[in-house]
Amino acid sequence: MKLELKNLSKFYGKVRALEGVDLTLDKGIYALLGPNGAGKTTLISMIATLIRPTAGKLLWDGRDIFEMGEEYRSFLGYMPQNISYYKEFSAEMFLQYMCEMKGLKPREGRGRTTELLKLVALEDVAKRKVGSFSGGMKQRLGIAQALINDPKLLILDEPTAGLDPKERIRFRNIIHSLGEDRIIIYCTHIVPDVEHIAGRVLLLRRGKLIKNNEMGELISQMQGLVWELPLKEQVSEERMEELAISNITQHGGKLYMRIISEEQPDEEALAPEPCLEDVYMYFFNESQGEGK
Numbered sequence: 001m002k003l004e005l006k007n008l009s010k011f012y013g014k015v016r017a018l019e020g021v022d023l024t025l026d027k028g029i030y031a032l033l034g035p036n037g038a039g040k041t042t043l044i045s046m047i048a049t050l051i052r053p054t055a056g057k058l059l060w061d062g063r064d065i066f067e068m069g070e071e072y073r074s075f076l077g078y079m080p081q082n083i084s085y086y087k088e089f090s091a092e093m094f095l096q097y098m099c100e101m102k103g104l105k106p107r108e109g110r111g112r113t114t115e116l117l118k119l120v121a122l123e124d125v126a127k128r129k130v131g132s133f134s135g136g137m138k139q140r141l142g143i144a145q146a147l148i149n150d151p152k153l154l155i156l157d158e159p160t161a162g163l164d165p166k167e168r169i170r171f172r173n174i175i176h177s178l179g180e181d182r183i184i185i186y187c188t189h190i191v192p193d194v195e196h197i198a199g200r201v202l203l204l205r206r207g208k209l210i211k212n213n214e215m216g217e218l219i220s221q222m223q224g225l226v227w228e229l230p231l232k233e234q235v236s237e238e239r240m241e242e243l244a245i246s247n248i249t250q251h252g253g254k255l256y257m258r259i260i261s262e263e264q265p266d267e268e269a270l271a272p273e274p275c276l277e278d279v280y281m282y283f284f285n286e287s288q289g290e291g292k
Ligand code: ATP
Pocket: 012, 015, 016, 017, 018, 034, 035, 036, 037, 038, 039, 040, 041, 042, 043
């Protein structure tokens, strides 16, 4: 099980959406991160065979995915950003319909629908119309449809956008449980959602892959670059600007300014454990000219 991207580029006229991406993916969960316009959707659309590259190759176990066509798509699962549902369909009808679209016989489709509804904890609302579902329920139904063919390669595009914290945790647990035996590409802006489930992190900036690292390794590279300073009421706007605050955090009943800096910004500043959000802020802090 291996997906290789070789010198992959995509241009829309003169617009560079992606350039020279080299990447090999094998089993595991990959967090795909980058600011708006970085090229994430372009990359995953190519992996899903929805668009073709301008240059370069995509290979599955050494074979061109566009030449494999249906064979490749038979083990691909894709959860796009805003799935449209027929509001009048129940969850069960929708999944059975999708099973048929994927070529399952009606009996197989019914069996698979029951399994999937259970997996995403929607069995109790199987007969309810999707139009009455909450955002989180719709997202869970979205993951269920992406899993119909038990995909070896699963692509998730912003799967937790718009979900409340409880739904996000529930969703994260489902994905975590799926990560053992397949390649999962998880594209998101909600960085904490992938911190504890992804094994590797891919950072895209302006169409280029700038990082491809193991999660712990990438976070530990932030040691000595992250600071916390107690938030005092009298901090002036100028000082706030000068400190390049990445976040405000709270612990032990106190508020702290989280600062990314190569030097200790203030003698009161402490060095906390870095996290994936710090990595993101370090590389993509717009106010610092898009970080490093
Ligand atoms: P977002 O997080 O906002 O979805 P993204 O990282 O997914 O962004 P892409 O949608 O892949 O980024 O876009 C990468 C670049 O390619 C952007 O500059 C975008 O404007 C451009 N682009 C994408 N699709 C097209 C298109 N069909 N025609 C022209 N330019 C496009």
